[in-house]
Structure formats: structure tokens, C-alpha cells
Amino acid sequence: MKKILALMAFSGMLLSSCSDDDVTTPEEPTAPTPENFTAGSADFSNYVAIGNSLTAGYSDSALFIDGQTASYPNMLATSFMAAGGGSFSIPLMADNLGGLTLGGQALTGFGNRLILSFASGSPSPVAKDGAGATEVSTILSGPFNNMGVPGAKSFHLAAPGYGNIQNLAVGAANPYYVRFATSPDATIIGDAVAQSPTFFTLWIGNNDILSYATSGGAGVDQEGNLDPTTYGGNDITDPMVFAGVYDGLLQGLTAGGAQGVVANLPDVTTIPYFTTVPHNPVPLDADTAVLLNGAYAAYNGGLAQLQLAGLIDEDELERRTIAFEAGETNAVVLLDEDLTDLTAIDPALINMRQATEDDLLVLTSRSFIGSLADPDNPTSINGVAIPLADQWVLTPEEQAAVSAATEKYNATIEGLATRYDLGFVDANAFLQVVGSTGIDLSDGSTVTATYATGGGFSLDGVHPSPRGYSLLANEFLKVIEEKYGANLPDVEPLEYTGLYID
Missing domain, CATH: 3.40.50.1110 (SGNH hydrolase)
Known part of the structure; x- marks a missing residue:
């Protein structure tokens, strides 16, 4: 050997x-x-x-x-x-922070590297504190x-x-x-x-x-x-x-x-950026589930009427009908541009549905789902009462x-x-193996694509460690x-x- x-x-x-x-x-x-x-x-x-x-x-x-x-x-x-x-x-680069400056000002979109923070009680990625010293105009x-x-x-x-x-x-x-x-x-x-x-x-x-x-x-x-x-x-x-x-x-x-x-x-689509957040991360108690189902009743009823009129088929009706139940694994609600556009008939029938296991939620959605679209409205919960926009989900299409x-x-x-x-x-092919079975190392450990703990990928969920x-x-x-x-x-x-x- x-x-x-x-x-x-x-x-x-x-x-x-x-x-x-x-x-x-x-x-x-x-x-x-x-x-x-x-x-x-x-x-x-x-x-x-x-x-x-x-x-x-x-x-x-x-x-x-x-x-x-x-x-x-x-x-x-x-x-x-x-x-x-x-x-x-x-x-x-000039340091181990990673941020870029232009004319001494932080360059938008090029911030410091991520580190794990335990400030919230559970580990979560945050940008490392400090002012990056890498000035773009300083030519090497x-x-x-x-x-x-x-x-x-x-x-x-x-x-x-x-x-x-x-x-x-x-x-x-x-x-x-x-x-x-x-x-x-x-x-x-x-x-x-x-x-x-x-x-x-x-x-x-x-x-x-x-x-x-x-x-x-x-x-x-x-x-x-x-x-x-x-x-x-x-x-x-x-x-x-x-x-x-x-x-x-x-x-x-x-x-x-x-x-x-x-x-x-x-x-x-196999990297942690798309495999970490499940399609059904919403926990609900019985009362909240009933409240939400009542809020979506008019939407579901409108879809049923259009299906009877032959404007959508049964499969699309089933796909678009929104229903919640008490439990830990309710699917998020999202917008889907590939659904039939019904808004010309009824502006309230927007292109929304609940996610399925075939949808891939992006890594950054995990801090967005459950947040409030309107801070003054406690019912405006993103991904529940407010559907997720296109940027948060990669649909099968x-x-x-x-x-x-x-x-x-x-x-x-x-x-x-x-x-x-x-x-x-x-x-x-190699990264498919990392994502499926992992790669065994000489000390008995295994490198996988599990976010943050697998050892194969960094905290951005895209680039390797x-x-x-x-x-x-x-x-x-x-x-x-x-x-x-x-x-x-x-x-x-x-x-x-x-x-x-x-």
C-alpha cells in the first residue's frame, strides 16, 4: 500500500x-x-x-x-x-475573516465567514465578528x-x-x-x-x-x-x-x-443546502391547526368549485388543497408558478400549495419559516399563513x-x-457517495454530507470543508x-x- x-x-x-x-x-x-x-x-x-x-x-x-x-x-x-x-x-486574502472592502467600506454581499454560535441555546451559523481587512482596490x-x-x-x-x-x-x-x-x-x-x-x-x-x-x-x-x-x-x-x-x-x-x-x-440538489430543511418542519397544536384550516377554507372551497367546472383536474385539486393537523410535521405553504393560474377567475386563488417530499427547501429558509411577515401581526407566519416565495423552494420542475x-x-x-x-x-459520482454512504477514514470515522456534523461540507451547505x-x-x-x-x-x-x- x-x-x-x-x-x-x-x-x-x-x-x-x-x-x-x-x-x-x-x-x-x-x-x-x-x-x-x-x-x-x-x-x-x-x-x-x-x-x-x-x-x-x-x-x-x-x-x-x-x-x-x-x-x-x-x-x-x-x-x-x-x-x-x-x-x-x-x-x-488579508485575514481569516473573509469580508471584502472597497474604498474602506464593507462590500455588500461579501461578508465574513460563518461560525457556529450557541447564543440562542442551540448551535446556529452566524457571521464572525470583526472588520475584514481585504481591500479590493489593493492589487496583488x-x-x-x-x-x-x-x-x-x-x-x-x-x-x-x-x-x-x-x-x-x-x-x-x-x-x-x-x-x-x-x-x-x-x-x-x-x-x-x-x-x-x-x-x-x-x-x-x-x-x-x-x-x-x-x-x-x-x-x-x-x-x-x-x-x-x-x-x-x-x-x-x-x-x-x-x-x-x-x-x-x-x-x-x-x-x-x-x-x-x-x-x-x-x-x-444533493448537497446540504437542499437536504437539511425538511418539507414539513411546522409544529402545531390542535387549536392552531383548526384556526389555520378555517383560514384556508375559502381557498379550498374555491378550488373545489373550479374542479367541478372542469377548469382544473382532480390531481391539481388534491395538490393545491391545504390542510393542517396537530403534530410536529406539517408541510409549509409555498407559491408555485407551475400551477394553473386561476387569479383571472378569482384573485384570491393564488398559485399556492403545501410542500411535498419532492420539494427542496433551501438551507436559509430554516431561519425564515415561522418568522413574521408583519411584526405587528402575530398571525402573519411565513410558510404557514403566508406562503413561501419562489426563492425559498426548488420545486420538482x-x-x-x-x-x-x-x-x-x-x-x-x-x-x-x-x-x-x-x-x-x-x-x-464521488460526491454522490459522500451523500449516500459516506467515506470511511482510517480512524474509523465516516465523512458524510450531513449539515454541520458530517465533516464533508462547510457551514454554507454548498462548499466542502x-x-x-x-x-x-x-x-x-x-x-x-x-x-x-x-x-x-x-x-x-x-x-x-x-x-x-x-
Whole structure:
């Protein structure tokens, strides 16, 4: 059995300065001692990683130093050092908080990382206190081997101006890339190719689907629209656009003879963000159930009349009829745009129904369900008296759009991996295992996708924890060894935390 190497958390990287008190400057790492390790036919002397937040090491809803150094590319780079790999530079954040500032002011939507708080008596994720010191306008001097840019979609990698600070105000730039773009008109793929990589990893496309899913399907499936400049932030990218962009990325990366590995996209509906909140989380006593049923009686009666008139069928009547009972597991009420629109007949018959086990409630809904829509009205309970809006639920029809796009993107990735003679990591299949049976570790523990306690995912419910990233790194290493005949040290998952403690 191949010896497992406990990888150092800070490996082969060129450090940027940092000012957070929680951050210590690591000692210069030492390359692993060669023990019959070999690169095979690969050349790891200049490894460049291209991708989005998964490549950058994003976790707990933020990018921060400890997460960046626990990224899977940094783990791979350390393993590569045992077989001739070179240094690996990272565009480090300024601290372990993760928040961004622009002109000294906190940048909206880019807050501090999540930590578990016990202030309410039960553990819940909250943003870590403190003022982030990462100023977007402070441009870092590269080049950087980790070219992961959180939030980037496939077509963003080839978009000029995506790192131009002047474009931030109109949403046409990404503040993470602004920090280390080589020029205002640079592209992520251009900056990567300019480094003449000898080896690369490419994992991109998650955000082409993910933002639609996490918004509860609030975006648009843009299949048939070949102009990504017209897309909204939560839209699904057209599969033809994705295929063309992905082919272009690989053309650029391999033009100089670089070898590499690509990874496909996971089924995002299986991650903790969609599997943690049940469809029926509402506890009710008998009196409240009776009160609610009385409040919905007119709605149910109106539906019954329209069914008798032939305007909806029995299945839709049953699906839309709302009923509560005393107990701990009442389903929430939600809006569903795919129901028959009856408001022209009766404005009170809005498109609402109760959730079923086929609906996926987003993670953030758990703090919204049960809250009051009107603080002065104790009966205006969200998810009970007030139906949940589209953003809180991914319906079966919306899940089908996500699934169809994922299948098409993954077919493209695997096909192009074959055409360009690259290694192919089936990240989708691997993460399905994490979510179903879990991955057993050497100490007898099991890494699962259970929110907060499973060890595989961070507190945002979307991105892996450091331990989850280490498992993914080993999947990359397996493919690299098989494809290029290499013999490389594995990553030891137990060296990486399954959950940051503060």
C-alpha cells in the first residue's frame, strides 16, 4: 500500500502580507521526502489551477486565508512536490475573516465567514465578528498558480474586463479577480495561459447551474439563448454556450503542450443546502391547526368549485388543497408558478400549495419559516399563513431544469477530456457517495454530507470543508496516477478539519 503523506496546510506558496491577529505566518514548507514517488509522464514543475470557488478553497460563505491554504489545488501542489513539482502561489486574502472592502467600506454581499454560535441555546451559523481587512482596490502582484475565482461561471473565465474595478458598479466584474488580474482588460484564462503551465486542473461550470438552484429557481433557463451577455445572475447557461466556452478553455490550456485533469459537476440538489430543511418542519397544536384550516377554507372551497367546472383536474385539486393537523410535521405553504393560474377567475386563488417530499427547501429558509411577515401581526407566519416565495423552494420542475443542464454539461466535459487526452475526475459520482454512504477514514470515522456534523461540507451547505476538499484532492490524485503513470503521496484527510471551530 502506498504510504500516505500527511500534507502540510501551508505548502509551496508565495505568501501575501496579512494583518489579522488570528493569522500566523507559516514557516517555509519543505518538500516531501521522495520515497519512490514519480511524476510518470507528467510534468508538475508549473502547476496552475483554474476554476471558481471550489478551486479557490472557499468555505463557510467566504474566502479566507486558512480556507485558501486548505484548497484542493494547494494539497495537490504539495503532493506534486514529491515528484518535481514547483512552488504554488495563492492570491491570499488579508485575514481569516473573509469580508471584502472597497474604498474602506464593507462590500455588500461579501461578508465574513460563518461560525457556529450557541447564543440562542442551540448551535446556529452566524457571521464572525470583526472588520475584514481585504481591500479590493489593493492589487496583488502575481502571477498566481491558483486561478480559482469565487462566483465565476464558465464564460466569465474568458470575459475581458471581469477583473476591471471600474466594472464592479454595473456587476460586470468580480472583486476577487479584480485583486489579482494582470490588467483591467485581462481574462482569467489568459492570465493562466500566460504562465505557460506544464500541468493544470480545470473545474468550472458549477455556478452556471448553482446560482439558479440556490435562488430557488428564481432565474431563467437560458437554453436556446447563445448570448451570455444577456443572462441574469441566477440564470442557467445554455449548454451550447457552455460547450463552446469549455472547448476554448482547453484549446488555450493545451496549446503549449500542458497536460491536465478536468472534473465534472456534482448534482447540486444533493448537497446540504437542499437536504437539511425538511418539507414539513411546522409544529402545531390542535387549536392552531383548526384556526389555520378555517383560514384556508375559502381557498379550498374555491378550488373545489373550479374542479367541478372542469377548469382544473382532480390531481391539481388534491395538490393545491391545504390542510393542517396537530403534530410536529406539517408541510409549509409555498407559491408555485407551475400551477394553473386561476387569479383571472378569482384573485384570491393564488398559485399556492403545501410542500411535498419532492420539494427542496433551501438551507436559509430554516431561519425564515415561522418568522413574521408583519411584526405587528402575530398571525402573519411565513410558510404557514403566508406562503413561501419562489426563492425559498426548488420545486420538482425547477429540479428537472437543473438536472437536464448538469447532464448536458457533464457529457461535454467528459467528451472534451477524451478529445484532448486529459484525465477525467467524476466528482459527481464521488460526491454522490459522500451523500449516500459516506467515506470511511482510517480512524474509523465516516465523512458524510450531513449539515454541520458530517465533516464533508462547510457551514454554507454548498462548499466542502477542508476535510471534504482533502477527499476531493485524493480523487484528483487517483486519476492523475492512472492517466500519467505517476506515483504520488496521498492527502491525509485527518490532517484537515471537518468544521472550523471559531
